[in-house]
Structure formats: structure tokens, C-alpha cells
Amino acid sequence: MLDVSNRPGFKSLTVENLSYNINESMLIDQLSFTIKSPGITAIMGPNGAGKSLTLRLLHGLIKPKGGRITWQINEGTTSPTTPPRAHNKPETYDEKQNKALATSQAMVFQKPVLLRRSVIDNLRYALKVKGIKDRAAQQPLLNAALKMANLQDRQKSPARRLSGGEQQRLAMARALMLRPAILLLDEPTSSLDPASTAAVEALISKASNDGTKVILISHDIGQAKRLADDIIFLNDGKLAEQAPAIELINTPQSRPAQQYFTGQLVLAS
Amino acid sequence: MTDLSEAFLTAIRLMTSADRDLIEIVLLSFKVNGLAVFIACLIGLSTGALLAVYRFKGRTTILVCINALMGLPPVVVGLMVYMTLSNAGPLGVLGLLYTPTAMIIAQTILITPIIAALTRQSLELIYREYKEQLTSLGVGGIAMAKTLLWDGRYQLTTVILAGFGRAVAEVGAVMIVGGNINHLTRIMTTAIALETSKGDLALAMALGIILITIAFIINALVYAINSAAEHRAYA
Numbered sequence: 001m002l003d004v005s006n007r008p009g010f011k012s013l014t015v016e017n018l019s020y021n022i023n024e025s026m027l028i029d030q031l032s033f034t035i036k037s038p039g040i041t042a043i044m045g046p047n048g049a050g051k052s053l054t055l056r057l058l059h060g061l062i063k064p065k066g067g068r069i070t071w072q073i074n075e076g077t078t079s080p081t082t083p084p085r086a087h088n089k090p091e092t093y094d095e096k097q098n099k100a101l102a103t104s105q106a107m108v109f110q111k112p113v114l115l116r117r118s119v120i121d122n123l124r125y126a127l128k129v130k131g132i133k134d135r136a137a138q139q140p141l142l143n144a145a146l147k148m149a150n151l152q153d154r155q156k157s158p159a160r161r162l163s164g165g166e167q168q169r170l171a172m173a174r175a176l177m178l179r180p181a182i183l184l185l186d187e188p189t190s191s192l193d194p195a196s197t198a199a200v201e202a203l204i205s206k207a208s209n210d211g212t213k214v215i216l217i218s219h220d221i222g223q224a225k226r227l228a229d230d231i232i233f234l235n236d237g238k239l240a241e242q243a244p245a246i247e248l249i250n251t252p253q254s255r256p257a258q259q260y261f262t263g264q265l266v267l268a269s
Numbered sequence: 270m271t272d273l274s275e276a277f278l279t280a281i282r283l284m285t286s287a288d289r290d291l292i293e294i295v296l297l298s299f300k301v302n303g304l305a306v307f308i309a310c311l312i313g314l315s316t317g318a319l320l321a322v323y324r325f326k327g328r329t330t331i332l333v334c335i336n337a338l339m340g341l342p343p344v345v346v347g348l349m350v351y352m353t354l355s356n357a358g359p360l361g362v363l364g365l366l367y368t369p370t371a372m373i374i375a376q377t378i379l380i381t382p383i384i385a386a387l388t389r390q391s392l393e394l395i396y397r398e399y400k401e402q403l404t405s406l407g408v409g410g411i412a413m414a415k416t417l418l419w420d421g422r423y424q425l426t427t428v429i430l431a432g433f434g435r436a437v438a439e440v441g442a443v444m445i446v447g448g449n450i451n452h453l454t455r456i457m458t459t460a461i462a463l464e465t466s467k468g469d470l471a472l473a474m475a476l477g478i479i480l481i482t483i484a485f486i487i488n489a490l491v492y493a494i495n496s497a498a499e500h501r502a503y504a
Contacts, residue, residue, distance in 0.1 A: 059405060061401055061404055105405075107401075107405040109401065113398060113399060115416070116395075116420040116421075116503045117420070117503070126406055129407060129408055129412070130406075130407070158501050158503055161501070
């Protein structure tokens with residue numbers, strides 16, 4: 001049986017002068033911040049602040065136009081996920097580097113992207129991609145993932161026939177199956193009802209308690225209060241404020257954060 | 270009208286009596302068209318999938334060319350293959366002219382761009398949906414193309430059907446490179462053309478009925494497969 005208990009762990013993330021533009025439009029503008037704490041970091045901000053783009057840049061899905069992203073990972077020894085190389089040369093982003101990062105990171109999108117296959121085959125696909133092709137080695141991981149998503153009875157069902165909440169739970173289970181060091185979540189509960197939101201939040205909390213560093217984008221202040229340890233508040237592609245969650249929500253220092261948390265309309269320029 | 274009904278009755282008689290000439294023509298048609306579609310699928314499906322996944326300089330030019338080649342005039346293809354395979358041509362030494370192989374080559378040239386272009390179009394829609402998730406999982410380009418081919422398999426049956434439809438209806442190119450030689454290179458479409466010009470409407474009609482029946486059965490099968498897939502949310 002495969003041992004996933006000893007795996008790489010998050011140490012720190014340093015973002016320095018990160019920039020991304022499309023023509024004249026500066027979407028991420030000299031963004032710098034550091035995350036050293038474990039637990040859950042929420043990225044918040046008004047629409048158009050650059051939250052989703054930042055998450056994609058952090059994950060290596062998009063190549064930055066400038067700046068540097070450095071992930072520091074504690075190396076594991078027997079983990080099925082390979083510890084990534086330091087991710088500090090944006091100009092060398094390529095397929096291989098993305099692959100290396102993807103082995104210690106997982107990302108779940110706002111709208112879960114599920115393959116046109118059954119529930120179990122969606123999970124099995126992710127295992128195969130990570131190099132776990134032996135069925136005997138797959139089985140315990142599949143069982144655990146199905147249990148995590150509470151989809152044991154629906155493993156043969158077409159994944160795209162599941163309800164929105166079930167689909168998101170499956171996407172979460174697929175992402176967490178190999179216990180990644182870092183889990184990136186792009187508004188994972190934005191289209192879910194309260195019960196499904198609670199189920200997904202429980203998975204997020206469990207992942208964090210198990211040692212996975214979670215970086216979560218959310219518009220939901222209640223969710224940030226419930227889950228986040230610290231918040232990075234973005235506005236207009238720049239860092240407006242970074243502080244412990246309760247402190248930032250209760251006493252925001254920056255003008256955009258004050259407007260946001262008091263419910264005033266903030267329009268991205 | 271009488272001629273038509275007589276021809277129709279004779280056609281039915283030919284079919285029910287399992288006429289040897291008729292069977293020979295039908296089997297050769299299946300062989301030529303089937304092999305041409307098979308080879309075109311090997312080339313076209315992989316080309317289309319790779320074009321759906323990869324972005325590179327010159328890709329747009331390739332897409333324009335492949336789309337343009339979808340409308341290749343069969344007689345022009347026939348002429349090109351004829352000139353290539355004739356004794357004076359570069360591949361004349363192979364002695365392939367007026368053989369089923371020459372017909373398969375011509376058919377493959379005609380069908381491959383159709384399958385490649387439609388595959389690219391069909392899989393690109395899935396690619397746009399899957400791209401970020403597969404990249405996030407660490408899936409490389411080739412593996413991504415394979416995933417798209419598998420997950421798009423039901424849509425691709427329609428693509429293959431379009432290629433088969435083109436092959437089975439084709440007459441110009443195979444007539445030029447095959448020569449419509451009895452018991453050697455005569456297939457359904459060339460036989461229909463010949464028998465009609467000779468005034469033997471019965472055989473032509475029998476072949477026509479078989480041709481339409483085959484097309485109908487294949488379409489029905491593809492429709493059933495796609496409906497089942499859609500019902501199960503795999504399409």
C-alpha cells in the first residue's frame with residue numbers, strides 16, 4: 001500500500017513585484033506579499049481585484065510578465081508527490097515546471113471541471129497522472145477519496161450527472177487524494193447551497209488540520225471568519241492589506257478593505 | 270414508371286438471391302472505404318487532437334490549409350494520385366495504379382483533412398473546458414491530447430461518420446485511379462455510374478439501395494451511441 005503520510009509540507013510563499021498585464025491594462029501591478037504561516041489564507045477583494053489571476057499565477061497556470069514567485073517546501077521522503085523545485089524563475093515557466101509544481105499543489109476551481117467519465121474514473125485518472133497506475137495501489141486511495149467526498153454509493157455514476165455540491169466534493173476529493181502540500185481554491189463554494197457549502201468547508205478545514213496549506217479565494221465574509229487564519233486583501237491588482245483574519249475583518253486599515261467589509265460598493269478602476 | 274418499378278423489382282431479386290457480382294462489389298467497397306477511413310482516422314484523429322492542444326507559430330496557417338483541404342475536388346485528387354502512381358510518375362515502379370490500393374490512397378487523401386479538421390474543432394471545445402484542470406494535475410501535451418480523444422469519443426463518432434460518408438459517396442477519384450475494372454476495382458459508386466450509363470438500371474438501383482441502407486444503418490447506430498452517451502452525460 002502506498003504511504004502518503006510522509007509528504008512535502010508548506011514552508012513559505014514569497015511573491016515579489018509580481019506583474020501581469022494584457023496590452024495597456026495592468027491586471028496585477030507589482031504585487032508583493034509573503035505567507036509563512038500554515039493554515040488557511042484567504043485572498044479577498046472586490047471583483048476585478050485580480051484574485052483569480054493571482055491564484056493562477058501562483059499555481060503556474062499563467063506565466064507572469066514580471067516578478068518572482070518562490071515556494072519553499074519541506075521535502076518529504078516517501079510521498080508519492082515529488083517535492084517541487086524552488087519556483088523562482090518566472091521566465092522559465094514551462095510544461096515541466098508546471099508538472100513539478102502540480103505534484104505538490106492542487107487546485108479546485110469555482111466551477112468543478114470533471115472529466116466525461118464516472119466518479120471513480122475521475123479519481124483514477126488523477127492517480128494515473130501522478131504515476132500511480134497499479135490498481136492494487138490505487139484502491140485504498142480511491143476508497144478514502146470516495147469516503148471523503150461521501151460518494152461511495154455513486155462511484156459508477158457519470159461525474160457530470162452529480163449535483164453541484166457533489167461535483168465540488170468530488171473535485172475536492174480528487175485534489176486532496178494525494179495530500180498535496182498546498183491546496184489552491186478559487187471560490188469553491190460560490191455556487192453552492194448552505195448544506196453543500198458546509199460540506200466543502202468541512203473538507204477544507206480537515207485538509208488544513210492535516211497539514212495542507214490552503215489558499216482560498218472567497219467573497220464570503222462569513223466564510224473567511226469561519227475558515228481563514230489570515231487574509232490578503234487585493235484591490236486593483238495591488239496588495240491593499242494583509243493581516244490576521246479577524247483583525248482585518250474587524251478593523252481594516254486600508255480604504256478599499258474598509259469599504260468592502262462595511263458593504264460599500266467598490267468599483268475596480 | 271414501368272422501367273423504374275421493373276428495375277426496382279430486379280434490384281430486390283438481385284439482393285435476395287445474393288448475386289455474386291453484387292456481393293463482390295459490395296465487399297470491395299467495404300474494404301476500400303473501410304481501410305481508407307481507418308487510415309484517415311489514424312492520421313486525422315491524432316493530428317486534430319494535437320492541433321486542439323498545442324499552440325505554435327504557423328498553427329493558424331495549418332488550420333486554414335486543413336479546412337481548405339476539406340473541400341478538395343475528388344477528380345483533382347484522383348488526377349494527382351494518378352500522376353504519382355502512373356508509370357511516368359515518381360511512384361510508378363510500385364505498380365499500384367488500377368488497384369484497390371490506389372483507390373484507398375485517393376480516398377485517404379480525401380478523407381483525412383475532413384477528419385482532422387472536424388476533430389480539431391470538436392476537441393478544442395473540450396480542451397477549453399479541461400485545459401486549466403489538466404494543467405493543474407500536471408498532464409502534459411500528448412497525454413492531454415489522448416484524454417481529449419477519449420473524452421470526446423462520442424462526438425468523434427460523428428466526425429468519423431462524416432469521413433465515411435464522404436468515402437462511400439465518392440466516385441470521381443476512385444474511378445480515375447481504380448479504372449472501374451470488373452472483379453478488380455469496381456466498387457458500388459463506380460458500378461452505379463457505369464451501369465447507369467449502360468442502361469442497366471437494375472444493378473445500379475440494387476447497389477443504390479444497398480448504399481442508402483448502409484448509410485442509414487450507420488447513421489442510426491451513431492445516433493443511438495450518441496444518445497446513450499448524452500443520456501449518461503459522457504458526451
